[in-house]
Amino acid sequence: MNFLAIIGEALRALRQNRLRTGLTMLGMIIGVAAVVLMLSIGQGAQTKINQTIAEMGSNLFIVVPGATSSGGFSFGSGSIRTLTIHDAQAIAELPIISATAPVISGTAQLNYAAKNWSTIITGTTPDYFSVGNWKIESGTTFTESDLRSANRVVVLGSVTAQNLFGDEDPVGKTIRITNRPFLVVGVLMAKGQSLTGRDQDDNIFIPITTSERQITGNQFPGSIRLMLVQCKSADEMDIAEIEITQLLRQRHRIAKGKENDFTVRNLTALADVATGAAKVMSMVLGAIASVSLLVGGIGIMNIMLVSVTERTREIGIRMAIGANQRAILTQFLLEAMMICFMGGLIGLLLGIGGAWVVSQVADMLIVITLGMIGLAFLFASAVGIFFGFYPAKKAASLKPVDALRYE
Amino acid sequence: MLSIQTNHVGHSLIRIEDISKSYNLQDANGNTITNQVLFNINLTIDQGEFVAIMGHSGSGKSTLMNILGCLDTSTSGSYWLSERNVAKLTNDELARIRNQKIGFVFQGFNLLKRVTALDNVATPLLYAGIGRSQSRKQALELLRRTGLENFAMHQPNQLSGGQQQRVAISRALINQPPLILADEPTGNLDTQTSREIMSLFQQLNRDQGITIVLVTHEDDIAAYAKRLIRLKDGHIIYDKDNNTNTTVDKLSRTFPA
Ligand SMILES: Nc1ncnc2c1ncn2[C@@H]1O[C@H](COP(=O)(O)OP(=O)(O)OP(=O)(O)O)[C@@H](O)[C@H]1O
Ligand SMILES: [Mg+2]
Numbered sequence: 001m002n003f004l005a006i007i008g009e010a011l012r013a014l015r016q017n018r019l020r021t022g023l024t025m026l027g028m029i030i031g032v033a034a035v036v037l038m039l040s041i042g043q044g045a046q047t048k049i050n051q052t053i054a055e056m057g058s059n060l061f062i063v064v065p066g067a068t069s070s071g072g073f074s075f076g077s078g079s080i081r082t083l084t085i086h087d088a089q090a091i092a093e094l095p096i097i098s099a100t101a102p103v104i105s106g107t108a109q110l111n112y113a114a115k116n117w118s119t120i121i122t123g124t125t126p127d128y129f130s131v132g133n134w135k136i137e138s139g140t141t142f143t144e145s146d147l148r149s150a151n152r153v154v155v156l157g158s159v160t161a162q163n164l165f166g167d168e169d170p171v172g173k174t175i176r177i178t179n180r181p182f183l184v185v186g187v188l189m190a191k192g193q194s195l196t197g198r199d200q201d202d203n204i205f206i207p208i209t210t211s212e213r214q215i216t217g218n219q220f221p222g223s224i225r226l227m228l229v230q231c232k233s234a235d236e237m238d239i240a241e242i243e244i245t246q247l248l249r250q251r252h253r254i255a256k257g258k259e260n261d262f263t264v265r266n267l268t269a270l271a272d273v274a275t276g277a278a279k280v281m282s283m284v285l286g287a288i289a290s291v292s293l294l295v296g297g298i299g300i301m302n303i304m305l306v307s308v309t310e311r312t313r314e315i316g317i318r319m320a321i322g323a324n325q326r327a328i329l330t331q332f333l334l335e336a337m338m339i340c341f342m343g344g345l346i347g348l349l350l351g352i353g354g355a356w357v358v359s360q361v362a363d364m365l366i367v368i369t370l371g372m373i374g375l376a377f378l379f380a381s382a383v384g385i386f387f388g389f390y391p392a393k394k395a396a397s398l399k400p401v402d403a404l405r406y407e
Numbered sequence: 408m409l410s411i412q413t414n415h416v417g418h419s420l421i422r423i424e425d426i427s428k429s430y431n432l433q434d435a436n437g438n439t440i441t442n443q444v445l446f447n448i449n450l451t452i453d454q455g456e457f458v459a460i461m462g463h464s465g466s467g468k469s470t471l472m473n474i475l476g477c478l479d480t481s482t483s484g485s486y487w488l489s490e491r492n493v494a495k496l497t498n499d500e501l502a503r504i505r506n507q508k509i510g511f512v513f514q515g516f517n518l519l520k521r522v523t524a525l526d527n528v529a530t531p532l533l534y535a536g537i538g539r540s541q542s543r544k545q546a547l548e549l550l551r552r553t554g555l556e557n558f559a560m561h562q563p564n565q566l567s568g569g570q571q572q573r574v575a576i577s578r579a580l581i582n583q584p585p586l587i588l589a590d591e592p593t594g595n596l597d598t599q600t601s602r603e604i605m606s607l608f609q610q611l612n613r614d615q616g617i618t619i620v621l622v623t624h625e626d627d628i629a630a631y632a633k634r635l636i637r638l639k640d641g642h643i644i645y646d647k648d649n650n651t652n653t654t655v656d657k658l659s660r661t662f663p664a
Contacts, residue, residue: 005533016521105639317517320478321578322506322534324499400505401479404517 002117006327010334017307021339024267024303028343028380029350031296035376036351036368038289041358042282043367046114049278053271057192059098059237060267061229061244063091067259081209081223082261085208087251088125088227094247095238098232101128104211110204112164119160120203121177123211129188130156139186140170142207146185150209154182158190159201178215182206231262237266262391292374300340304387308332308395315395316403328396330391336388340381347380348373415459419450419487420574420586420618421475426484428470428641444470447484454585455618457612459632459649466638468622469590475620476509476588477501489585508581512589516565516571518578524550524570525559528577535582538569549577569600576607577632580617587611590622609654627653 012022065082080082103122108121128134129141134246154177162172168185191200206215208224239393244264252261315328352368359366395403411484428612429443444467452458473479474486477493486493488504496504511517516526525546532542550556553573563571572592579587589608609631611617623629630653636646 002536002538005539008539009530009533012522013527111595187455316532318503318534319520319529320511320517321503322502322582324500324502324534327534367508377466399479400477401473404478 003330006330007334010331010338013335014151014338020303020307023327023337024300024307024384025297025343027299027303028207028340028384029296030291030299031380032344032347032376034292034296035289035353036348037354037358038285038370039375040355040366041350041364042285042370043152043369043372044355044359046275046278046282047206047367048244048365049274052194053270053275055133056108056194056267056271057131057228057230058268059231059234060131061231061237061241062146062226062265062267063087063229063244063248064226064263064265065223065261066263067069067261078379082252083227084222084357086222087228087248088224090251091229091244091247092127094240094243096232096236098230099127099131100230101125101228102208103128103227104208104223104225106211106215106393108177108204108215108369110160110247111163111179112170112173115164117160117163119157121211121215122203122205123215124139124205125208128205128228131228132220134191135189137187138169138188139184141186142205147207147209149183150207150213151186152180152182152210152214153206155186155205157188157190157201157203157205159199160204161187163202177204177206180214224314224336234268241266272386275345279396289376296380300384301378304384305391308388308391311392312395312398312403315392316398316400319396319400319403325396329393332392333385333389336385337381339388340384343384344377348377351376354360411469419451420454420456420489421450421620422487422490422555423448423475423481424485424487425449426471426474426486427475427491427541428479428482430468432440444641445474445481447540448643450636450643450646452618452620454618455612455616457609457631457633458636459620459629459634460636460638461624461626461629463624466476466640468624468638471590471638472590472620473624476511477504478511485492486542506531507582508584510576510584510587511580511589512572512575512579512592514591514597515592516563516568516575518571520564520572520652523560523562524555524566524574526535527563528573528581531578531581546577546581549581550574567600569603572596572600572604573607576604580611586616586620587619588620588645591624592621593623593628601628605653 005056019020063083083102085102088100091097092100104123106121107118110117110119125144125147126141129136137158139155141155142151146153147153154175156164156170162182164170164175165173170187173184174181175184176182194200210220229240229244231237241264245260248262249260318328355366355368358364409582414475426445427443428445429441429442431439435439443482448471460468460471470479474481477488477496480494489508505511508651519530522530525543528546528549529539529542532545537545542544544599547556547559548551550559555570555573555577558566558570563574566574574597576592587608593604596604603649605628608619608621612619619632621632629635630651633649633652634647635649637644
């Protein structure tokens, strides 16, 4: 028995039965393509959320004025002015806290040359950029001395910079914010959408002192809209929350038994919720993928079973003209393997192509890992090879006369 | 005419002793019933013989042939092929014997579907370990000798019954086996084509000394053989030389050697 000749025999059998070969491959193609597509979408969503969370800054609390509403989280209760810059400074003194960043915000009209742009303006301290994990694309952030002197300096978000300056380098240029000239000292790197889907890159940052005195104004001097608080370690988030609460209650002279006039929210916990949701989505997509793989597998199994059974007589003829069991089994195993590998490869390409199309059309992040490719390939191949091989083995162990007589 | 010596112990190609075959079947009530098809058959066939096995339908001819061809095993008795005890051979050895020592010709041709005549003829050589191009060369040569070189690239469903049977005979001959077993090789063919096929067998037997064992239930087909064996209900009822052997010299033009 000549191995090369048997490879030839297998290839020829596949070519001579194009329909059968095509149908078997179709099962393989659908199974593998569906798995790659589904898993890459799920994995992409999860990766995207993890990226957003990582970019958000780590070990963060956000402290806002106003009592906690009964449901737990409630954003945007900014009308009460109980938090001050001094509260932020006091919290920053806690040994467990690495930095705080008080924020006041509003909207502002920007002009540069003939261009107009309206955006969100954030007044804050230089620590804001490290706490919020912002990276500088060009230039620098503003400094403590800018803060002390309430200088007219501004750091631009990437989208704002793009809209005002186009391809020009904004650093060193002067823009007008509500008609006052500000020097652009830096441009931030893009972050994309936040967890809530807001564009984080269309904004500008100025020293909180400048903002208070010259731009947003302040009905209650010193009060802030919110502050970011960064804890030194992830393990101490719970203690930090208690310490922040105690300190603020003390500073605000809140009597025992009275409600807080501020709310401390753990952003890491919020991120966990988002991650959990992404995991669920991944699992749902994974389940859909498993079903397609199963359906593909059953398709492969059916066609393999039917075709090999149908070929019992052929096996009988081959035995009568001198094929031994090994020659027959090698041929059928090779046929099944070739179908599986070719189908798997096509399915893989289709799946990757489909994922690419989805990423373009739906503007989603798609992640393809070797693991998911391997999983789809292995499962479908195992099914194809088993059901291609096992009935052939059964037929080949028949007496030749029984295989020949098979109708 | 050459006279054939039967039961010549020592140089026999085929020797079977007390071969019986029975099938177990289930009846409608699930009881096992034993259907004995062959009863204590004794038979010796020497190299170079041309034997026709005759008998009515169901008399056990095909069963006997399948045992002779190592495609089936007997229920009891022993079978020596070239003085080797077939019962003691492994599956691989049996496959090699079918490949090297025996050429099969079936009533229904049993060609591989959707495979060209050329590749059908060449396949036994592949199982003998010979490369494809060499196999095809030899197969083409054989098809030329059986007058089919123009049909080498045809698939079985593009050939007439007679042409298919000649492809099958070429396949049976490709490994130059000493023995050809043909189970009703003319059963699906018309009279004229049957005669052509029979003269081909006769020529192979006469010119190349190939032993031919043929099953038929037609007397005029059996008449080409040199020895006649008749089976009835699983027993040999006669085994004799054929003294009124049909010759085909007048047809030999059709099949140049
Ligand atoms: N696989 C089998 N299982 C059960 N019975 C069988 C089997 N094969 C053959 N038989 C029985 O054995 C008997 C002899 O069958 P066989 O095929 O040898 O007859 P035959 O002489 O070749 O007949 P024909 O001229 O019609 O081909 C029949 O009665 C048949 O029913
Ligand atoms: Mg028969």
